[in-house]
Amino acid sequence: xxxxxxxxxxxxxxxxxxxxxxxxxxxxxxxxxxxxxxxxxxxxxxxxxxxxxxxxxxxxxxxxxxxxxxxxxxxxxxxxxxxxxxxxxxxxxxxxxxxxxxxxxxxxxxxx
Amino acid sequence: xxxxxxxxxxxxxxxxxxxxxxxxxxxxxxxxxxxxxxxxxxxxxxxxxxxxxxxxxxxxxxxxxxxxxxxxxxxxxxxxxxxxxxxxxxxxxxxxxxxxxxxxxxxxxxxxxxx
Numbered sequence: 197x198x199x200x201x202x203x204x205x206x207x208x209x210x211x212x213x214x215x216x217x218x219x220x221x222x223x224x225x226x227x228x229x230x231x232x233x234x235x236x237x238x239x240x241x242x243x244x245x246x247x248x249x250x251x252x253x254x255x256x257x258x259x260x261x262x263x264x265x266x267x268x269x270x271x272x273x274x275x276x277x278x279x280x281x282x283x284x285x286x287x288x289x290x291x292x293x294x295x296x297x298x299x300x301x302x303x304x305x306x307x308x
Numbered sequence: 309x310x311x312x313x314x315x316x317x318x319x320x321x322x323x324x325x326x327x328x329x330x331x332x333x334x335x336x337x338x339x340x341x342x343x344x345x346x347x348x349x350x351x352x353x354x355x356x357x358x359x360x361x362x363x364x365x366x367x368x369x370x371x372x373x374x375x376x377x378x379x380x381x382x383x384x385x386x387x388x389x390x391x392x393x394x395x396x397x398x399x400x401x402x403x404x405x406x407x408x409x410x411x412x413x414x415x416x417x418x419x420x421x422x423x
Contacts, residue, residue: 202351229410237415237416238398238414238416239411239413241411287352295409296342296354296357297409297411299353301351302350
């Protein structure tokens with residue numbers, strides 16, 4: 197997982213603020229995935245993107261959450277008007293088409 | 309839809325003893341199978357994967373897993389654990405031929421290696 201870069205590693209937000217999490221995939225990878233890990237739980241799929249396209253967002257909450265993967269630059273997971281229940285670790289992963297996915301180190305969001 | 313069940317949420321084990329972590333899955337189509345390890349406050353590292361071929365898969369750090377199609381299981385084993393193996397272990401599946409490589413994870417098994 198050495199090549200998937202996430203920032204920030206730790207983020208503290210007050211309720212009602214916005215959180216932006218960034219992910220740069222491994223070199224040569226055009227597929228990006230976001231997963232969420234709530235405390236004491238396993239990882240849950242949120243969204244799968246390719247460059248400029250959302251392919252599968254079946255795991256995204258219907259409100260306040262959005263994701264993008266622009267032609268240039270990192271993928272961004274955006275959470276608007278954060279609530280305490282959004283506190284979690286958010287992991288980005290990347291892959292080439294049909295290959296093993298590799299995870300980043302994660303971004304830990306704490307909502308106070 | 310797929311599901312993954314890790315039967316043990318916690319496994320305490322003494323150093324140099326063997327360990328087995330159980331994983332069962334449910335799917336109506338063929339799947340790929342994976343084991344990941346997560347050290348405290350870190351991301352997930354791939355231990356091993358089964359895509360096809362030999363049902364016994366060897367991974368990093370001395371771990372191995374055996375795919376059993378009839379029992380829909382993919383149990384992870386290590387013959388002799390070290391203190392450094394203390395971590396959380398996740399079993400995961402993805403669907404063959406699906407767009408992308410979306411993983412479905414089990415709930416995790418926390419391994420605590422005692423001296």
